[in-house]
Amino acid sequence: MPDSDQFWVSWIPTARIKVFLTLDLFVLLWVVAIAGFIIYRLFLRSISEKRHRNLRRRIARLTICLGAATLWAAAFWAFRELPGFDTQPWLKLSAYSGLFSLFFESLSLVWIAQLYVYLFLFLKHTQRGVPRLLANICTLLFFLTVFSFVGTYVFGFKIAPVLATSAVFSVIIGLALQDTLGSLFAGLSLQLEQPxxxxxxxxxxxxxxxxxxxxxxxxxxxxxxxxxxxxxxxxxxxxxxxxxxxxxxxxxRPGRRSQAFRLPAENDPEAVKRALYAGLREV
Incomplete structure (x- = not known):
């Protein structure tokens, strides 16, 4: 079989993509994902039903995404072993399969990292609310890191020149969204200071x-x-x-709530007390 890794099919760098589609890497991803599920089942049984739904939804999304990446990777390697792989149709099928696998694999990395962030927050705040803004910021950083790495290493994008030439646009966007950005940084400050x-x-x-x-x-x-x-x-x-x-x-510390009731002066105070106590017993 000729060395088809030298071909770029429809701008897709197959030789670089296949580095990320190895069996060892997928086994590692599945092991890390299953470990997260085991941590959830063993240590987070007593969390609220809302948190259970949250984690189940994220685990299901991760499973679907990682499963899709695995299937596309299997298709990528299967097409490479078929007779006549050096023909153009097989080259295209293999290249696109590898591209789809790399995309879902990158998403899986983000969802795995996000799952562990939520597991950490739920373990740390078992009986209290979770700062969702912190989890969203971490997810955004994971997205930027993973896809910047893929864009730079696989497709050869130069991130530094893009950032340098976008300074003017950043200023314009910052002025246009100053109220939104003000709320964002204020929210981060509230999360850090935790008043x-x-x-x-x-x-x-x-x-x-x-x-x-x-x-x-x-x-x-x-x-x-x-x-x-x-x-x-x-x-x-x-x-x-x-x-x-x-x-x-x-x-x-326990809090206290008060409520003022205004009633006509001719009402019997004892009857009013009995009505209030009866209402409290129904709460």
Missing amino acids: FRIGDWVEVQNGGQKWSGQIQEVNWRATFLLGFSDELIVIPNKILATSQIVVFTYEA
Whole structure:
């Protein structure tokens, strides 16, 4: 069989791609993925159903992605062993199979890293909320790292000149998205300083406005509170970072809620107390 690695089929560098489609590498990926599943099953049995659904969804996505990468890699190597591989149709099939396998393999690396980030956060915060913004930032860094490496090593893209020539565009984008970026960096600051945690009851005061509720989530743009009347309050991180915040349940201390009732003076106080106690027993 002629050395078909010298061919570039439809701009696809087959010789470089096949370096990442070895049996040893796929076995390692499957072992790491299965190890993550075992950690989930052994050490995270007591987490909430919402977290179970979160991890199951990520494990299922990882399994599908890694399975697709494995099948395309098997097709890549199978086409190389077929008789007449040096003909153009087989070259194209093998090249595209390798490209698809490399793409799904790169995604699998990102999903594996993301899975372990969530496993670490869930293990560390078993009974408390997880800073989702931190997990999203880590996932973004994984994407940039993996695909930058693939683009540079496999396809020969020069990342440094692109970054250098995009400085002007970065300034323009920064000015256009300054409010969004302000909320993003404010959210990162809140995650690092941790003036409150997910699940805490807080009161936020900014100028003449005041919001009270339980912290539900902090993402890249805003912080979500569940109010006393079960209403969802969304506060941009940029506003939250410049607000006065009172944390009622700091370091897991018990909080207290009060409610004022205004009733006509002619009502019997004892009857009112009995009605209130009856209502409390139904809560």
